[in-house]
Amino acid sequence: MSDLIWSAIAPELVLVILSGLILVVSVWKKPPLKSMAVLVGAGLVATWAAWGLQLSRLQDIVDAGSFGALAFNDMVITDGTAVIARLILMVILTLAVALAWPMLDEIGQRSAEALVLMFLATAGFMLLAAATNLVMAFIGLEVGSISLYVLAAVARKSRLADEAAMKYFLLGSFASAVFIYGVALLYAGSGSVSIDALRSFSGRVIVSPGVLYVSMAMLVVGVLFKVTAAPFHAWAPDVYQGSAAGVVGFMAAAAKVGGFVALVRIVGITYVRFADDWRPALAAIAALSIVLGTLLALSQTDFRRMLAYSGIAHAGFILVGVAAGRSANEAILFYLAVYTVQLVTAFGIAAIVSGPTSSGSPFSAYKGLASRSPFLAAGLATTMLGMSGMPITSGFIGKLGVFRAAWEKGLEWLVVVALVASVAAFFFYLRVIVDMYMRDPDEETADVAAEPQVAGRVAIAVAVVVTVLFGLYPSPLLDLIRNVVS
C-alpha cells in the first residue's frame, strides 16, 4: 500500500546531500570558512523549505482524515509528532550552527567534518522520530549517536575531552546493543519488528510470554540511556563537561529530542496495552532522575557539569509526561521544544565565556559577567530562569503541561516530588545569576572580554525572545503542536 514517497524524508535527504557536498567541496577546494558559510546557509534554507513541504503535505493528510501516511514499506510515517520533532531538531541545528561558529573558526580544516557530523546527527534523529519500524528506528538512532560520538572529540585538546569521547562511545554502543536486543526479542515474541507489532497480538507467543516484558524493558532502557535518565545517566556529566564546547549543546539537545519521541512511540504504541506495567516503572525512573539530578546539580563547581545534572532532572520532568500517557504528548513536545532551545543557548554562552574549544566552564568564570557583557548575562539569566520553570518563561508552561497531565492520571505523588525538586533547583540556577550580577569579577576574569559574534548574538536573542514570548503567550506553539499531533 505504501511506496517511495520521497517527501516523507525530504529534510533528511537535503541534510545528507548537503553533508556530501560539504565533504566533497572541503577536500577538493579547501575553501575558507567564510565561503563555506554560504553553502551551509543555503543548505539550511533548503532543509527548512523541505520541512515546510512536509508540513503542507501533513495538512493534506490530516484533511483527508488520516493520522499520518506511511512510506517506504511502512518504515517511516509522516505524522504530527514526526513533523514537530523535525521542527525542533531544525531549530536547534540552526541555533547550534550559529553558536558553534567561533569553534569552527578555531579548528580550521576540521570544521567541515564538524558541520557534516551535526547535519548527519540531525538527519539520524529525524529518522528515529519518524520511524514506524524498530529496525528503522535503530538505524536512525545509530546514525545520530555515532555522529555524536565523533563530534564529542572534534576539538579535543585535553585528556578530559579524550575521556569524554571514549566514555560516550563505549557506553553509548552498549546502550545501542541493549536496544537492538530488545528489537530482537520483540521479533521473537511477536514475529514483527513494526512499531505496532503487538496491535493484533493474540497472546500466543512463540517463546515464553515473559519475553515481551524483557523486550519492552530493553527498548526503554536503551532509549533512556540516550536521554540521560537516571540510573542510566552516569556518562552525561563527564561527556558534557569534556566535549568540544561549541557543539556540546547540540549533542545534548538532539539526542533528547530523538530519544524522547522514540520513547513516546514505543510505550504509547508498541506497548500501549502494557500501560499498567510501564507507568509505575517510568514514574519511578522519573522521580529518581528528578531527585538525583537536582541533588547532584546542587554541589557542582562547573557550569557545564551543572547543566548535565540539571539535564538529568529535566529528563525526569519529561518522563513525568511520558508516564502520564497519550494526553501529555502535546505538553511533552512543547517541553522538548523550549528546553532544548534553552539548553543549546546555555551551552553556547558557556562556550563564549570559557572559550570555543574549552573543556569545562568553572562558575568563577561567570563572576561579574553582567558588567563585562550585559547582553550575555541577560541571555544566560533568562535561559536559567526558563530552565528553572519560572513563570513568564516558556519553561513554566512546559512543566505545567506535564504536571497537569500526570495529576489527571493519578500520579499525584510524582507531581509533588517534581515540584519540591524544582524549588530546590532554583538554588543552582540562581547561583549563576548571583555570580553574574551580584559579585564583582575577580582578578582572573576582570579583563576577559566575552562578546559573541553576530551570528551567536542573533541566536541568543532569538532564544531569549522565544523563551519569554512562549512563556507569556504560548498559544501559537501549543496550537501548532495540537493541530498537527491530534
Add this chain to the structure above:
Amino acid sequence: MDFPMLSLLILVPVIAAAAVMLLPKERTELHLPVALVLSLLPVGLGGVLFARFESVVGFQFVEQAPLIERWGISWHVGIDGVALPLILLTTILIPISIAASTSIAKNAQLFLAMVLMLEAGLIGVFSALDLIVFFVFFEAILIPMYFIIGIWGSENRIYAAIKFFLYTAFGSALMLVGIIALSVMQQNKTGVSSFDYTVLLGLEISPAAQAWLFAVFGIAFAIKVPMFPFHTWLPDAHVQAPTAGSVLLAGVMLKLGTYGFLRFNLPLFPDAAVRFAPVVATLAVIGIVYGAAVAIVQTDLKKLVAYSSVSHLGFIMLGIVAFTQNGLDGGVIQMVNHGLTTGALFLLVGMLYERRHTKLIADFGGLQKAMPIFAGVFLFSTFASIGLPGLNGFVGEFLVLIGSYATLPGFAIVATAGVVLAAVYLLWAYERVFTGVADKPENQDVPDLNLRETLIFVPIIALILLLGLYPKVLLNRIEPSTAGIIDRIEATTDYVEPTFVIGEPSE
C-alpha cells in the same frame, strides 16, 4: 467593559521600564527623573479607577480573553473592593520609592527598570481572576525583588536574596499543586478544565479536599505575610534590601499573603476556613506578640521596623479570620495603613542611613535638635503606626479588634497587648534616637530633610490623615466586597455572623 483599564495599568509600567532601559547609558542624570515621571502615569490611571469604581459587590473593569483554551486558562482580570485599595497603594508607593532612590549609584537604570517591572507584577497579582495568571504574577514579582535585594542591598545581600526567593518559591510550589488539583477537579466534574476563579467558585469541594487545599494555599500565603513561624526570611530581606526595596516589600508585597487569604482561602474553601480559623488566629496572635516583643529588643532601627511588620500583619490576619464585617474591613484597611506607615518608617530609616551610615539605635541620640522636620515626620509616622486616634492606624486596629472580639474574644484580648507593645518599641526607639542631648559630635550637625525628601512625605502624610479622619472614602468601596465574602461563607457552611451591636449588653 469597553476599555481595558487594568491591562493598560499593567502594561504602562512595563513600557516605562523598557523606556528607561533604552535611555543612553551615560546620561545618568536622566534616568531617575524619567522613571519618576513615567511612574506617575499609573497614579493617574489609578485615580480613574478610583473615581469610576462603584460600591457594589462583584468584580469591575473585567476583561477576559482566552490564553490556552484547552487547559482553561484565560487572561481574566477584574477588581473588587479588596483589590482596589491595594492597587492604589502600589501605584502611590512606586513613585515614592523611585524618588527616594537617588543614592543608588551602580547601574541605576536597571534598578529603576526592576522597580517598574515590580509594579506591573504587583498590579497583575491584585487584578488576576485566573489562577494561572495569578500564579504567574505571584511568582514573577520574585525576579525583580530578587535582583533589587541581591544587587543593590547591603553586605549580606546575596544570602538574604536567595533566602527570600527560596522561601517564597517553596510556598508557591505548594500552591501550584493546589491550583492543578482544582482544575482537574473541575474537569472531572464538568468535563472541561478551568483555572478561572469565578468558575471554580461554583465547584463543590469535599471537606477533606478543602482541608488540604486550604493548607497548601494557606502555607504559600502565610510565608508571604509572613505569619509565625514562616517569618524568618523577613528580617534578612528587609534589612539587606535598599530603601526602595524595603518600602515595596513591606508596603505591598507582604499584602499579597493577606490578600491571598481573602481572595482564595476564604471564598474557595469556606468549610476549611471556618474549621481552621482558630489555628490561623493562634498563629496571628503569636505573630502579634512575638513580633512586638522581638522588636523591643532590637538594636538596629531597620530590624525594629521589620519586626513591627510581623506584629502588624498579625492584626490583619486576625481581622480576616474573624469572619465579621468589621474584622474584614479592618483587615483590608489595615493593609493600606501598614503600607503607608511602615513605608514611611523605612524611608526615614533609609534617609538616616544615607546621612550617618549606621542604623544602630545606640549610635544616635538627640537628633531632634539638628533635624526637627525629620523628627517630626518620624514621630507622626510612629503615632500612625501605634494607632493614635485621628490617624489611620487607629481605624484599622479598632475595627479589627471589635470585629474579632465578636467571634474570637480570647484572641482579641491578647492582641490588644500588641497595641500597647507597639507603643513601647516605637516610642522608646524615638526617645533613644531623637531626644536627649546629642553627646556624639557627628549627631550634632546632621542635615535635616531637604526639599525632595520633604515632598516624598507629603502624599504619605496626607493619606494618613485622610484615612484617619475620613476612612469612609475607602470603607464605602471595601464593604460590599467583604460582605460578599461573609455571605458566601454563611451560604456554604453552618457559620453565622454574630450580630454585635456596640452598647447593648449580650446575654
